[in-house]
Every structure is written in C-alpha cells, then in structure tokens.
Amino acid sequence: MRDDSPNSWEARADAHSFYGFTDLPTINDRGAVILTHGHGPYVTDVHGRDYLDANSGLWNMVAGFDHPGLAEAAKAQYDRFPGYHAFFGRMSDQTVMLSEKLIEVSPYARGKVFYTNSGSEANDTMVKMLWFLAGSEGQPQRRKIITRKNAYHGVTAVSASMTGKPYNEVFGLPLDGFIHLTCPHYWREGRDGESEAQFTARMAQELEDVIAREGADTIAGFFAEPVMGAGGVIPPSEGYFPAMQAVLKKHGIPLISDEVICGFGRTGETWGCEAYDFMPDAIISSKNLTAGYFPMGAVILGPELTDKLQAASDAIEEFPHGYTASGHPVGCAVALKAIDVILNEGLIDNVRALTPKFEAGLAYLAENPNIGEARGKGLMGAVEAVRDKASKTPFEGHLSVSERIANTCTDHGLICRPLGQAVVLCPAFIMTEGQMDEMFNKLESALKQVFAEVA
Numbered sequence: 001m002r003d004d005s006p007n008s009w010e011a012r013a014d015a016h017s018f019y020g021f022t023d024l025p026t027i028n029d030r031g032a033v034i035l036t037h038g039h040g041p042y043v044t045d046v047h048g049r050d051y052l053d054a055n056s057g058l059w060n061m062v063a064g065f066d067h068p069g070l071a072e073a074a075k076a077q078y079d080r081f082p083g084y085h086a087f088f089g090r091m092s093d094q095t096v097m098l099s100e101k102l103i104e105v106s107p108y109a110r111g112k113v114f115y116t117n118s119g120s121e122a123n124d125t126m127v128k129m130l131w132f133l134a135g136s137e138g139q140p141q142r143r144k145i146i147t148r149k150n151a152y153h154g155v156t157a158v159s160a161s162m163t164g165k166p167y168n169e170v171f172g173l174p175l176d177g178f179i180h181l182t183c184p185h186y187w188r189e190g191r192d193g194e195s196e197a198q199f200t201a202r203m204a205q206e207l208e209d210v211i212a213r214e215g216a217d218t219i220a221g222f223f224a225e226p227v228m229g230a231g232g233v234i235p236p237s238e239g240y241f242p243a244m245q246a247v248l249k250k251h252g253i254p255l256i257s258d259e260v261i262c263g264f265g266r267t268g269e270t271w272g273c274e275a276y277d278f279m280p281d282a283i284i285s286s287k288n289l290t291a292g293y294f295p296m297g298a299v300i301l302g303p304e305l306t307d308k309l310q311a312a313s314d315a316i317e318e319f320p321h322g323y324t325a326s327g328h329p330v331g332c333a334v335a336l337k338a339i340d341v342i343l344n345e346g347l348i349d350n351v352r353a354l355t356p357k358f359e360a361g362l363a364y365l366a367e368n369p370n371i372g373e374a375r376g377k378g379l380m381g382a383v384e385a386v387r388d389k390a391s392k393t394p395f396e397g398h399l400s401v402s403e404r405i406a407n408t409c410t411d412h413g414l415i416c417r418p419l420g421q422a423v424v425l426c427p428a429f430i431m432t433e434g435q436m437d438e439m440f441n442k443l444e445s446a447l448k449q450v451f452a453e454v455a
C-alpha cells in the first residue's frame with residue numbers, strides 16, 4: 001500500500017510532519033494520504049486517486065473544495081486589504097459587516113461578536129469572559145465550568161478541559177473545576193426499563209444534584225454542543241435541552257451553545273439550538289463559519305451577556321483579550337460570502353432536501369446485525385459497530401474495527417472517520433443524490449468486508 005521509497009510523499013510526511021489525532025499504527029502500515037486538490041465533495045491525492053470525502057474535511061468544507069465564489073471573495077479581499085487586527089479601536093470594514101451579519105442571522109434581537117482563529121480559542125475566550133464577568137460582579141469564586149462526557153470543545157488547555165474525552169489524561173487534564181455530566185446518549189446510557197423521558201429527567205436531576213453539591217455560586221457556565229460531534233454524533237435525548245435549560249435558569253447559570261459543527265446548517269436549521277428548542281446565552285461558531293476556507297472562530301453574545309460584559313469592560317476601560325488575527329479582513333470577507341452561500345444560495349435547502357435520503361441510508365445500514373445503532377440529525381450521522389446487537393456488546397478493542405472500516409473505505413475511494421466503535425458521515429452540503437448513493441454503497445461494502453473478517 002504505502003510507497004516506501006525515501007523520497008515518496010509518505011516518507012517525507014513521516015520525516016518532518018508531527019501527526020496529531022492520527023492512528024500511528026495505521027500510518028506505519030499505510031502511510032499518510034497526501035492531498036493536492038479537490039473538486040466538489042471529492043479530494044485527490046498525490047497518486048491521482050480520487051476520494052469522496054464523506055466528512056467534508058473536518059465537518060467544515062460544506063461548500064465543497066472548489067467553490068468559485070468563496071475563492072473569489074478571498075482573492076478580492078487579498079487584493080483590497082490583505083490583513084489587519086482588531087485592537088486599539090481599529091478594525092477592517094469587513095469585520096464590521098460580518099458582526100452585523102452574524103447578529104442578523106443569530107437568534108438574538110441584538111448582541112455583539114468577538115473573533116478568534118479557531119473553535120478552541122472561541123471556547124477559551126468565552127470561559128475567560130465568564131471568569132471576567134464573575135470577578136467584576138464581586139464573585140471571584142464563580143469559576144467552575146460544566147460540560148458533558150464525550151463532549152468535544154477543542155484542544156487548548158481550557159477547551160481540552162471542557163472536552164469530556166479520556167485521552168486528555170495524558171496531558172494531566174482536565175484542569176480543576178471542569179465538571180463532566182453524563183453523556184445524554186439514551187441508547188448507550190439509558191438503564192434497563194427506563195423510558196427516554198425518564199432518562200431525560202435523570203439527566204436534568206443530575207445537573208440539579210451537581211449544582212447543589214458544588215454550590216450554584218461557584219459555577220460560571222454550562223457548555224454543550226446541540227448534537228455532540230467528535231463524541232460520535234450523539235443527538236440529545238428527547239426534551240433534553242429544555243429540561244437542562246430550566247435547571248440552569250433557576251440557578252442563574254449561563255448556557256453556552258457550542259455550534260462549531262451544528263451552526264450554519266448542519267442540522268437543517270441555521271443553528272442547532274433552533275433544532276432543539278432552546279435559547280442559549282451565547283453561541284460559539286467556527287468550522288462552517290467560513291465553509292473551511294479560512295481559519296476563524298467567533299463568540300456571538302446574546303443581549304444579556306453583551307450588556308454585562310460591556311459594563312464590566314467599561315468599568316476597567318478595556319477588555320484585555322484578543323488575537324493578532326481576530327477579525328482578519330480576509331476571513332471576514334470569506335465568512336460573509338460563506339454565510340450567503342449557505343443561507344441564500346441553496347446549501348441549507350439542499351441539507352433539508354437530502355436529509356430524508358440520508359436518514360433512509362443510515363436506517364438501511366442499521367439492519368446489519370453488527371450495527372448496534374445508526375443515529376444522526378440533518379447531514380450528520382454515525383453507525384456504531386457491535387459484536388452483539390441485543391446486548392450492545394462492542395467488538396474487542398484490539399480488533400480496531402472502526403479503523404478497519406475507515407481504512408477499507410479509503411481503499412474503495414471513500415473518506416470517513418472512525419470514532420470509538422462508530423464511523424462518522426458528515427458530507428458537504430453540496431452533495432448530490434448520486435454522490436450520496438456512492439457514499440452509502442461504498443460504506444456498506446466496507447462494513448460487509450470488515451464484519452466478515454472479524455466475525
């Protein structure tokens with residue numbers, strides 16, 4: 001499989017590129033896939049092989065890999081004004097326009113936006129804002145952050161502490177004061193004989209109990225993805241967010257919606273909070289914000305947090321936080337175009353149009369005796385492999401079943417991602433019905449092949 005000649009792309013990647021979030025046994029065996037270009041939802045490697053990317057890059061290349069409007073928006077802005085910051089009361093006109101647009105398309109009647117270069121930094125920024133606010137309101141003890149097990153909020157020291165994954169133990173994380181509630185995955189976490197409504201009530205009661213144990217006045221905020229993404233595409237149990245929001249409201253704890261994946265159309269709504277019927281105090285955006293054509297993140301503050309943070313900043317004359325490239329003019333120009341393309345040029349319409357076919361494809365795969373659950377929302381889905389369907393017993397870890405499935409897919413020209421024992425599908429919003437058939441057909445044949453190997 002891999003080309004081991006010393007000057008191969010694979011060998012050169014090994015020599016000087018430090019791999020992150022990469023299964024090293026797979027790389028040692030197969031070599032990295034080095035890509036040179038893309039067209040529509042397909043990418044092409046250095047050997048000229050095409051792959052249908054069923055993960056739209058990392059959830060974000062939702063307009064495909066050669067959208068002319070996005071490339072043009074970037075080029076026009078590079079020609080006009082290629083870079084600037086947003087410190088000292090200076091910022092680009094594009095930054096002003098993007099903030100207006102984000103508030104216009106947000107669920108908020110009014111609000112303000114703060115820019116970062118990534119989703120991790122946006123979550124970090126939000127936590128710093130909450131800590132700043134607590135201190136300014138004479139509550140320096142209000143610093144704890146509640147999230148959920150399996151949540152993914154990023155990789156900086158703070159956002160990794162919010163992330164509820166065991167792999168962060170190797171860094172000595174989470175930091176103190178980051179609390180992880182039960183993952184609201186009814187299929188996996190529901191108890192024998194427990195209805196979904198009872199499960200949801202238990203999740204809300206757990207939140208009540210944690211608040212009682214820790215003290216409401218020590219908790220700065222609750223962060224949640226509407227649908228957990230990197231945790232394995234886990235939609236919440238029925239009624240979860242309204243139940244959780246009621247508890248948080250009672251105790252005056254802000255609810256922050258991490259919409260880095262769900263925002264801008266992935267669920268079929270503009271925002272995941274609209275799909276799940278709750279009103280967050282702030283929204284974290286990244287990934288789709290620029291359709292992946294520029295690194296950018298944003299904290300979108302609702303009216304109440306806007307007013308409080310503005311007052312706290314006025315009191316000390318400056319909010320001491322920002323990144324050199326916050327509100328980068330090219331990023332803002334690309335984001336303005338991406339939002340237009342997603343909301344007005346038919347991309348979100350296509351998500352809605354394709355969702356029934358996507359759900360039918362997942363449901364069909366779920367008939368396989370080694371698929372324990374197929375789940376999803378809009379154009380994000382996952383199929384989870386099991387050794388035994390009735391008892392939900394997973395395959396033995398050493399078999400690396402999901403890696404095998406993903407590698408077999410790669411051999412068949414389909415890129416999809418293993419996550420735990422699941423395989424994730426989150427295609428570009430421009431996908432056609434024919435391409436969706438190709439995606440499901442290739443995945444199905446890979447599943448059959450791998451389940452036969454490990455039977």
Ligand SMILES: *Cc1c(COP(=O)(O)O)cnc(C)c1O
Binds near residue numbers: 117120121225
């Ligand atoms: C990807 C992701 C992040 C982190 O974004 P980066 O740009 O990789 O730092 C945060 N939250 C969610 C929900 C994500 O999916």
